[in-house]
Amino acid sequence: MTDVGWTPLRALTAARIGLARSGASLGTAPLLEFRMAHARARDAVHHDLGAVPELEALGLPVVTVRSQAADRRGYLLRPDLGRTLDATASPTLAAHSGAHDLSIVVADGLSALAVERHAAPVLAALLPALRAGGWVLTPLVVAHQARVALGDAVARALGARAVLVLIGERPGLSAPDSLGAYLTWAPVASTTDADRNCVSNIRPGGLGYQDAAWKLAFLLDRMRAIGGSGVLLKDDSERLTLPALSDPFD
């Protein structure tokens, strides 16, 4: 018999291998570690998106909208409501409608924590590239109780040709604050996930702010060049090793 030597093996995977046992059961230390990770994920899911002053400081006007989901329970039970703007959004957005290239929507999704922590830094890195690229932007839209497809309605109401939605991803045990970015060209009512591109796991411990901004700027430029997104863009961006659309935010 030899010691298993878990330390080098743990370097090969983030999986919870070689956990301490008591009999066949989990030892107290790994038990509490797991429970804390789940607690943080649960807290993130139920955290309400608060004011984010850093978003105000980006130099874009900021407009706030809500979906038709009244609260978290409604949001979790009725994905369709999270994809639909509530009645007050229409006049709010109409006041800003015009000829725009891109609308950026910051949506709470399943982790408002991710949005509070990472949306402003990513945008701070991205906006200079967009300005240099001549993108005409709508006001920045902050959306509450929102799923990805709410961005389609926002873009249409604002007259934008494309939409970038930064949204809190479903929290995992490894990180409760991963931010996802979904890009859609010319969104219409019949747009589906296959029409979008996704950059996921944006956070300092995952895909960093600068890298994420670079990928997003690259994809936005490609999207504008070919006049499409989703599967149309997919093959072209393989070398970026973009993750597949896997999180259920539609």
Place this chain on the structure above:
Amino acid sequence: MYRATAGGERHCFPSLAALMAQATPLRSGDQLAGLAADSQARRVAAQYALADLPLAEFLNEAVVPYEADEVTRLIQDSHDAAAFQPVRHLTVGNFRDWLLSDAATTGALAALAPGLVPEMVAAASKLCRLQDLMVVASRVRVATRFRSTIGLPGRLSTRLQPNHPADDPRGIAASILDGLLLGSGDACIGVNPATDSPDRTHTLLSLLDDVRQTLAIPTQTCVLAHVTTTMELMRRDSPVDLVFQSIAGTEAANAGFGISLALLDEAHAMAEARHPGANVMYFETGQGSALSAGAHHGVDQQTLEARGYAVARRYRPLLVNTVVGFIGPEYLFDGKQITRAGLEDHFCGKLLGLPMGADVCYTNHAEADQDDADALLALLAAAGINFVMGVPGADDIMLGYQSTSFHDALAMRELLGRRPAPEFEAWLLEQGLLDHAGRVRPPGLPERLSQRFQALLAAA
């Protein structure tokens, strides 16, 4: 039109599908589809009406039209009228009573299975309490065989699920070692690939086959890629043991998965030719998949799930499991709904003759935690489930959800006196991983396992 007078009120249900949906214990997916009963009393009234319905009605009236759906055609055309004979005169309520009676022995239930259609067992399940679902299912034995034998009395097997977010072979190998040391993997060692490409799948299949052969493990391996990917790899002679596919209960939902019965027929024939005499298919299912694909035809999600089992049984699979709780709270909102769904799926699958397992799981946006998973796992194990999942620390770092751990399976084996598949148990003993009482208690890494594993890691 179906009617009941219950609680002093008259209730009408416009169709068999509406009756079934409104009789279904509450779950969010049926509410999302707009099919659920609008009050608890209405739900029970529907259960009264359902209890009075003759079982044979399900042979006359399809919940999804025969002309429009090949799953309905499969169900109706493959029905065994002779096997149905013992219960053909019963109503759904009488059928529940019969299932719980002493007449429903293991042998009687095995003989009955080809005579039952999914809608019959779904209907009966809607009248059952959890305890009934467990008592009945525990009488059914469905043993299947490849290199190991799964589903024998007194056994509880596991699928070792060593996923990695980048499909890294060494990371996967490390998780496999952890699982093997904790007695996991007798149902299969099965990886969900992060990327469904033929090359990636081939790499993983080769890794798993190498591990299995080098360590001489009496089990089978699987990379849970799309069936078309696996078919391509069988043509290239990759080391394919099991052919995996997610399936659902309507033709349209299966089309959403990119499959048809014809395609599954072809894959099944290819796999059987490679492994004559073995059960070679592995299917996963889950309530809500048809609604999620916009293909539910106004039928409740539990009935559709049972219809998926008709697809599965056509292929005499080695393994079938519901991934209950994976789909999210808009279909199964909380631990209570997930628990009931898991036991319904096991009951329906077993009665239809399937070697049912379960991925007892939940996501972080569902109202559930480890206590809920523990409860469902224990109920399923007590009800005689064939296999459950083994994931390091219950945390699947690729799929981002919580399943059951190696430790969880061991706890159930000890709590309920269950043992691994006999071939695998002999292997564990041979490797020195069992203590004097036959419990999995790895004292460290046995020397020869260590050497072989180091070589595998170096090669990966």
